[in-house]
Amino acid sequence: MRRSSQILTSLAALSALVAVAPGARAQVDVNPPLPNVMLLVDSSGSMEYKSANNTFPACDPNGNTASEKSRWIELVEVLTGKIQDYRCESVDRNSTAFKNEYSLGGVLPPDANYSNPYHRPMSGTCTPGPGALPSNAYDFPANAIQYHLFSSTGTPCATFSQASDGLMDSFADRVRFGLMTFDTHTGAGTGVSGTAPQYATGVSGTWSYFLGSAKQGKPAACSTMADMEVGARNAAAPPWEGRMVAFGAPAASGASLSQRNQQIQQVLLATRPYGATPIAGMLHDVRDFLWNDTSSDPLDNSKDFGPYADPYITGGCRNNFIVLLSDGEPNLDLRPFCEGAGPPAGVCPYDKPEEIAFDLASNPDPARRTKTFVIGFSVSNVTLQNSTNVDCETLTDTDLNSPTGLCATNPDESKLQACCNLNRIAYNGGTTRAFFADDIDELRSALSAVLSSIATSTTSRTLPVFASSPTVSDPFAAGYRFYSSFEPKQFDLWSGVLERQRYVCKKDAVTGDLTPEPQDIDDSKGDDFVANVNSGTGPARKFISFRGDVSGGNIYSTRTIRPLLASNPDGVGIYSGIDVVGDASAFNTATVPASMSIDSTTCPGLTAAQCRDKYMKWLVGLDNGTAYSRCPTPGGTDCNLIGDVYHSTPRIVGRPNEFLADESYTLFASNQSKRPIVLYTSTNDGFLHAFKVASGDPPNDSLKVDQKENNELWAFMPPAVLPSVPAEYPGTHQNLLDGMPVVKDVVAKQINNSYKFERSPDDARNGLGVWRTVLVQGFGGSRGGYFALDVTDPVAGPRFLWQLTEDSAGNPLFGKNSGTPLITTLFFDTGNGDEKEVAVAILPGGDASPSGGDCGRIDNTFDGVDTSFLPRTRVPCYGSGPAVGGARSLTIVRLDDGEVIRSFRRDATDAPAGLSAANRVIDSPLDSPVTGTPVAFPGTTGAIADRVFVGDRDGTLWRVDLSSVNPSNWKMKLFLDAYPGLSHVYDDGQPVQTPPILSVDIYGNVTIAFSTGDQDVLTAPAGMKNYVYSLTEKVDATGTKFTSKVNWYTRFDAGERVAGPMTLFNGALFFSTFKPEPSNTTQVCKAGSSRVWGVDYLDPAQSGDLSQGGRARLPDGASLVQFIDSSSTLLQDGAIIFGVGVTQLPSCTDDVNVTDPYFGSGSHTSISNVAPGKFQLVMHTGTVGDTVSGGKSKKLEIDLPTPPSTTQIDSWAAIVE
Structure with a gap:
């Protein structure tokens, strides 16, 4: 019997089958300009x-x-x-x-x-x-x-x-x-x-x-x-x-x-x-x-x-x-x-x-x-x-x-x-x-x-993400693409858009060719995840949070909560609590009013419990006894239970499939082989959602996500969001949870019913250990801080690990908002000479506003910087003390319990007193808030990183040396100023917000590509310049320290900047730029223009002139070009592109059952026809572009050449006749 089926094939460059660059922050609409x-x-x-009457409030x-x-x-x-x-x-x-x-x-x-x-x-x-x-x-x-x-x-x-x-x-x-x-x-x-x-x-x-x-x-x-x-x-x-x-x-x-x-x-x-x-x-x-x-x-x-x-x-x-x-x-x-x-x-x-x-x-x-x-x-x-x-x-x-x-x-x-x-x-x-x-x-x-x-204009703020079917043969879908955005609403919460597009292998009846074809987004087949939740059918929704303990009569939901930390080694404080889990009704009842900062005076005429019911019942879609409801009619157009997805590009997590030669990981992958594909994303009504994309065990799973019914496994609200729930009632747009989730598998040691995310060298050599899948996310624009969940078993639900926001006295640990974190593994002395590999989260400080004027850099020696690109000696001032020190910081914490290992800050006075007293602060010459996304090298799953690169608010790239086993010896130094001092003044710098791209050259040197440019307001102030740089990390002439070496750079004038994250594929760096119309022209109200770039990661276009950028690598017809713009047939005029992603379409095969006379006429399945999926550059566009069939989002696709394949020896085995 012949049948058409699909085999999950991919390159190592697209491991995990999730081709989305981390750390994307998207942009606001620029046409029309902000009102x-x-x-x-x-x-x-x-x-x-008082609002209730003409009497004065009691104070x-x-x-x-x-x-x-x-x-x-x-x-x-x-x-x-x-x-x-x-x-x-x-x-x-x-x-x-x-x-x-x-x-x-x-x-x-x-x-x-x-x-x-x-x-x-x-x-x-x-x-x-x-x-x-x-x-x-x-x-x-x-x-x-x-x-x-x-x-x-x-x-x-x-x-x-x-x-x-x-x-x-x-x-x-x-x-x-x-x-x-x-x-x-x-x-x-x-x-x-x-x-x-x-x-x-x-x-x-x-x-x-x-x-x-x-x-x-x-x-x-x-x-x-x-x-x-x-x-x-x-x-x-x-x-x-x-x-x-x-x-x-x-x-x-x-x-x-x-x-x-x-x-x-x-x-x-x-x-x-x-x-x-x-x-x-x-x-x-x-x-x-x-x-x-x-x-x-x-x-x-x-x-x-x-x-x-x-x-x-x-x-x-x-x-x-x-x-x-x-x-x-x-x-x-x-x-x-x-x-x-x-x-x-x-x-x-x-x-x-x-x-x-x-x-x-x-x-x-x-x-x-x-x-x-x-x-x-x-x-x-x-x-x-x-x-x-x-x-x-x-x-x-x-x-x-x-x-x-x-x-x-x-x-x-x-x-x-x-x-x-x-x-x-x-x-x-x-x-x-x-x-x-x-x-x-x-x-x-x-x-x-x-x-x-x-503020009615809207475009997608996120990147498309990709996944393949979890089964070898699935006629429903061979692969998936996901598009996310939102719809503003005037008298209600802004609503999310989360659409799944399926790819199905089709065979040409004449030629026999197999082709993966995109299917229309069909809400009757479960492709509209928001409609699935709003339908009111299928499994009941499950809500989860964590309630802090009562301390001094109060519950401090907005403070640091670390239930797995029994002592206070870092001076941040000890504070724990209990899980809150249940369906909508049970979750409401279990949420103590004090955890929402509600007391008997919050709602005049109501008790604290009644006040809690007013807000929480409304939020989760229950009848709260008022005229306000998020879902008066389940399945109707008036049902709006999923908030807007603004910056939170979804993360797709399936069964473990990293290329890791570790027996413990192989066992982990085997044990989790039937884990479903899950999509994680946050919405601004305050929830992190886990959506089931597809079953990992279709024969034994009743929820296959093939019809319009609830496919949300659970919705988690971090404790710090709970007190802000009243602020969105009854339909007020807020940015309560707008960060991007980061997910990674890490090795651990099981101790009773808990896990320590660490491993000794002996255990590593012997392939011992258990593995866990962990999610870390920042709050985004709403507040400074981060939280972590163990999501190894997404069906059972997450395990809350920690929340880091403020110390026990209420002093902020971070800036006024949070960035995108990094999960990696470091090797260091955990105490008393006990050296271990430890999973950590690296947390950027976030943003802060300049205080005015210019200040000298803390360190003007610049001994690790390319001498042809010496930095500015002065940058904008930001003040001093903990109020700004939280933003001007980079903090490394244990992933399992949230203990602060070290925090890089200007000096001890830039940190809360407890953190400084515990000797957890490393004095570092930080000049500006750390707004970028940190990236580690090496960055693969299970690898021990020894360095991290991250950018700041004023265009400076920093190198963090984590090679020492003694954390006190870790260092953070300026690596390159994108705005060199000879050609720029103190306030020319623009933020590094997109994540750096790391790789190695043929000699094993670490290479870095990074860009500058505000990702939230795309205007063109006079004189604004932005850059893309390609760098190589070199050992200096003394052989004792690393220094940056510029390979090439591209300068963008008049407000043009890289929009969204860059992507490295097959030696080429792909990215998009957006250029607003200058404000001094008669064309100021045009939409502006986008360009899509593809350049060699290392080689300059002209060896004698590094300013000409990288060598052309982008296909445009029969030619290779550096970029395409609206003059190309591929890109429409006025298309606004917010970052790019590379994916491979599903590979399709023909399977045939044959009888083999050499094995007793037994039958087996063989592959008679293979159609490898082609590679594409995929991006969201604004109001211009091709609409995803059956959906609301706009997209652009460019086919890429298939890279030369490589052979990787995984193991040896004897061949015996």
């Missing part, structure tokens, strides 16, 4: 009340009782993130202490003696306050906000901590934010002369912003005009006085936007609510700022302050938006007194707010039309004096505008008038209606809906 969103934030005195700065939150604090947390260990202090503004702290050069602050107390936010005992007063009033120095103990303004503190779940964090790389707060003094004082501060006029006018002359007005029957210059404060106001923050340069880099975003957050945290509600004046001011402000940026005269000449706006591809957040009725506009006829007639200083909003939305120039969104806070339901209840969201056009309508007939109902005015502004501002919120959840949801409607 401008000006936040008009109500900073009036009524924001000091206990000592933490003996729970502190309540004012409307202002709730608004600040929605924008900037939940304050950890929240407390507040009720500060009397009449007090001497208040006046002393906030006076400016002897001038009392504008709110001195104000009747409402200031409810000062605190994290523990740490609170923000006034900082440095620069000579240039517009400067924002690193110490602009001084954090100090609430009880001592002169005692600095570094323990103010917030979760990264604020909407300014979630939308940081999707929106360009600006900020305005209220100017409530009618005087015209600006507080600045040129750039010099003048505090007296600043206080008298609350730093008025206006163009030309100040606004004036008068009531009817008055003959004298008076200043009525209210509205928005200007950019010369001290940051703690509600400073205006503009959008920045039109093509600002990602680093610049991040810095500006952080400045806005600092301003909000330190600003004090005070005064009236001059909405008309503020709308007038924002209109002037958007349309008419032609002034230069006071910190850079080469740029404009406002966006009036922004080429993206004038070109029609960037929009301005206004978001007004207010709790009250507009005032301070002299109405209705200025509307009288007199005589003499009154003069109103401003048009009505709704008139200004209409003007903004109806500009004759479509490019300048600006919509105004309005969110009313604590004014949604109004009870009139006649006891009538009014829902502000249901007001009709008649209610708002008719002389006999509800608004006109109740002029003295102030809360109703606030509803009416806010609705009029929204309606006339082009957004139909205002949003209203009564509590922090509704406020967060409303603002998320607004921002989601603004």
Whole structure:
């Protein structure tokens, strides 16, 4: 009998059949460019009340009782993130202490003696306050906000901590934010002369912003005009006085936007609510700022302050938006007194707010039309004096505008008038209606809906990944490709897209040729994994987390948790807990409210358990007794149980199949031969998902993933995410878990029911040991930190190993976000001369914003660097101390229990005190945050690495020497600066974010390829340069140290940079680049352009000129070229490519059953026809490209030449006749 079947064949270069480069971070859409969103934030005195009523919150700065939150604090947390260990202090503004702290050069602050107390936010005992007063009033120095103990303004503190779940964090790389707060003094004082501060006029006018002359007005029957210059404060106001923050340069880099975003957050945290509600004046001011402000940026005269000449706006591809957040009725506009006829007639200083909003939305120039969104806070339901209840969201056009309508007939109902005015502004501002919120959840949801409607553009943020069928003969699929992305939604969580495309071997009826053919993505066959979960059919979902122990009455979910570590050898702390596992209902019940930072005050009117149910039941898709549900109808279009996949490129893990000559690994592979293929990916609703791709034992497995039913094996929520669950309710977009999982097999020693991931030399020589499959992942943009799971048996579920985030005192171990980790094996002394090979995780510090200015490098000797490429001697400053030291670090931890072995930092003061005291810090000349993905050599499974390469935020590649058996002797040194000092200045550097590619040359020298370029904001600031380098590690002339040697490099100008990770295949380096249109051209609103490159890994195109890049290796028709662009028939114009991957299509065979007369006429199967799968370069594209048949994702494929095969001797055997 003949049949067509498939054999799993592949090259060693594609081991594990998973062709995806590690560490990919994807990019935001650049066409259209990021929109401008000006936040008009109500900073009036009524924001000091609670959201539930007009009473002040109770404060206990000592933490003996729970502190309540004012409307202002709730608004600040929605924008900037939940304050950890929240407390507040009720500060009397009449007090001497208040006046002393906030006076400016002897001038009392504008709110001195104000009747409402200031409810000062605190994290523990740490609170923000006034900082440095620069000579240039517009400067924002690193110490602009001084954090100090609430009880001592002169005692600095570094323990103010917030979760990264604020909407300014979630939308940081999707929106360009600006900020305005209220100017409530009618005087015209600006507080600045040129750039010099003048505090007296600043206080008298609350730093008025206006163009030309100040606004004036008068009531009817008055003959004298008076200043009525209210509205928005200007950019010369001290940051703690509600400073205006503009959008920045039109093509600002990602680093610049991040810095500006952080400045806005600092301003909000330190600003004090005070005064009236001059909405008309503020709308007038924002209109002037958007349309008419032609002034230069006071910190850079080469740029404009406002966006009036922004080429993206004038070109029609960037929009301005206004978001007004207010709790009250507009005032301070002299109405209705200025509307009288007199005589003499009154003069109103401003048009009505709704008139200004209409003007903004109806500009004759479509490019300048600006919509105004309005969110009313604590004014949604109004009870009139006649006891009538009014829902502000249901007001009709008649209610708002008719002389006999509800608004006109109740002029003295102030809360109703606030509803009416806010609705009029929204309606006339082009957004139909205002949003209203009564509590922090509704406020967060409303603002998320607004921002989601603004940031609507989407492309794939991830790479395609590949896998082969786990069985030799499978007519359902010979191989798979997976595409992942997301769909933004306005009133719900953004939803994930996770599609499986199957390849099936087909035989031509005429020629007999076998060909692997892609099949349409068919959700009825289980190819849409999100639809499978949403279907509500198949196995019940399984949820897993880990609950920290109760300590001092609290559960510290966001801190380091290491259940397998019984002591505290590294000074980070001892903290353990228990597993939480179950279906949706059981998981909710087992999740203790305290683990989510929920207590009896979190949800007014609900117990802690009821509050937990409100949030967790909603998250897992259960009915929580409210109108909000993630899945009202299982299988329906309204079911949305899988969050968005943003940066988390999936990992495919099948049965063990590494090329490793180790008897213990061979046994491991045999024992795990029926392990199913599993796809791991994280979604921004906070879960790491394990999806079954295909069965490893089809005859005995009921879940074959061949129909629309749940194929999610489990969903794991790291402990640190639990307290942020309320921040996404009910449908608020967050970035709760956005890192990329890294998975590897490691050797271990079993001790009772636990494992130590280590092995002695004797055991290694004898092939002894057991093996485990381990996953490590960072949190991504949401927070600094990492977690690890043992996923050896994915069907039974993972085993939680550790979470590393903060020490036992709450000090961060890493930066404000986390990178992509590395799993490798090192050989060192584990104590008392006991040398072992130990599996470790190597964790990059993450990101931090520059503090401003330039600083000298810590070490200028540069003795391991190619002398033709000597580094810059100065780079951007980042400050010092643990706050930035966590980002400027590289930490090596045991993979089994999370013990910190060593952390490379600038010095001991850059680390938490406990880590330093335990002698776990290695002083290293680190200058910038370590944002890159570390890569080890050798990097294969089971190999003992002796060096690691990793890049930093400013374009420097570092070499980590791990060859010593004494960890104290490990070293981290600069290996190459991609921006050499002779041709670049201190701030030219761009981050190394894509992982370096390591290999060896024919002489055994280690070779490295790396690139620079921001992967999140693809703009083209003037003068921006990015690079790709090919290096070889050489031994210097003395034979005592290694040094870098540049083989070739390519410089990219005008914002072009490598987009996504590079791939090495058959001696060729493949990568894609993206080039945005320069902001100074008339073509600025074009999509930009991509190029796909294929160059020799080592050989330069011109031996005498290394700047010409590598020798051409990319097929384009019959030719080999360095790159293709839109001039090639392979690449469409406007295609935006986010990284490349190499895969081999499945190899197809014909099997035939034959009778063999030499063996008693017995039958056996032979192969009569083999069709080797061809190799392809595969990539995701943006909105241009070929749609995956039956799916939503776009792709591009380029066929590659088949490499020459090699023979590898695995073993000898005797041949006996």
